[in-house]
Amino acid sequence: MSSVVIAIDGPAASGKGTLSRRVAEALGFAHLDTGSLYRAVGVAVLRAGKDPADAHFAAQTARALHPEDGILNDPELRSDEAAEAASKVAVVPEVRAALLDFQRGFAACPPGGLPGAVLDGRDVGTVVCPDATVKLFVTASVEVRADRRLKELRDRGIPAIPSDVLEDMKARDARDSQRAVAPLRPAGDAFVLDTSALTADQAFDAALALIGSKTGVGPLSALGR
Numbered sequence: 001m002s003s004v005v006i007a008i009d010g011p012a013a014s015g016k017g018t019l020s021r022r023v024a025e026a027l028g029f030a031h032l033d034t035g036s037l038y039r040a041v042g043v044a045v046l047r048a049g050k051d052p053a054d055a056h057f058a059a060q061t062a063r064a065l066h067p068e069d070g071i072l073n074d075p076e077l078r079s080d081e082a083a084e085a086a087s088k089v090a091v092v093p094e095v096r097a098a099l100l101d102f103q104r105g106f107a108a109c110p111p112g113g114l115p116g117a118v119l120d121g122r123d124v125g126t127v128v129c130p131d132a133t134v135k136l137f138v139t140a141s142v143e144v145r146a147d148r149r150l151k152e153l154r155d156r157g158i159p160a161i162p163s164d165v166l167e168d169m170k171a172r173d174a175r176d177s178q179r180a181v182a183p184l185r186p187a188g189d190a191f192v193l194d195t196s197a198l199t200a201d202q203a204f205d206a207a208l209a210l211i212g213s214k215t216g217v218g219p220l221s222a223l224g225r
């Protein structure tokens with residue numbers, strides 16, 4: 001039986017990560033944050049003392065990555081340095097190609113024999129899983145996303161200047177959307193969910209309703225499991 005694949009793409013700080021985790025948990029599906037693969041490559045390049053913009057070294061690092069070894073849970077992947085390095089290695093076509101098989105394998109055969117997988121990222125619906133069962137593109141205005149990012153940094157005790165956070169967000173958007181290979185954009189058949197005026201709970205409810213209407217798959221809690 002082929003697995004149910006839910007593709008959730010969107011820009012930085014759109015809320016797609018939290019939403020994807022919650023959707024996967026509710027449906028009893030596996031979850032893959034594909035951004036963590038690019039972060040892992042970026043961090044490995046930095047640890048080797050190299051420049052993430054060095055395409056040759058980044059590609060070599062991506063080909064040597066073993067995501068099943070637990071590297072994706074390294075807390076250092078969540079740092080701003082990792083995000084910055086990730087968005088630089090992500091423009092290299094050979095890096096993207098090296099990470100494709102792992103993502104497609106995860107979608108086709110979710111770990112633990114689970115019946116489905118939720119993959120979130122930038123190009124899941126367009127490139128990684130063009131035949132995904134349901135595609136969501138989660139977005140919000142750049143100002144709302146910068147505000148969310150600012151709050152998250154302050155909650156973690158990291159001082160941040162609002163105008164700097166906004167400029168960083170715009171620069172990352174530009175890098176993600178304007179790159180030649182697999183740029184950030186909604187797939188033609190994706191449902192666009194703008195969360196600018198939604199709470200996390202409202203976004204979650206909207207996503208589950210859409211997935212339910214397309215697949216008939218509902219939350220495990222509704223089954224009393």
Ligand code: DC
Nearest residue numbers: 034035036038086087090121122123
């Ligand atoms: O979602 P994130 O912030 O963890 O992603 C980090 C970077 O990785 C992001 O700037 C773009 C890149 N990325 C990508 O190019 N394709 C993906 N499917 C996921 C992330």
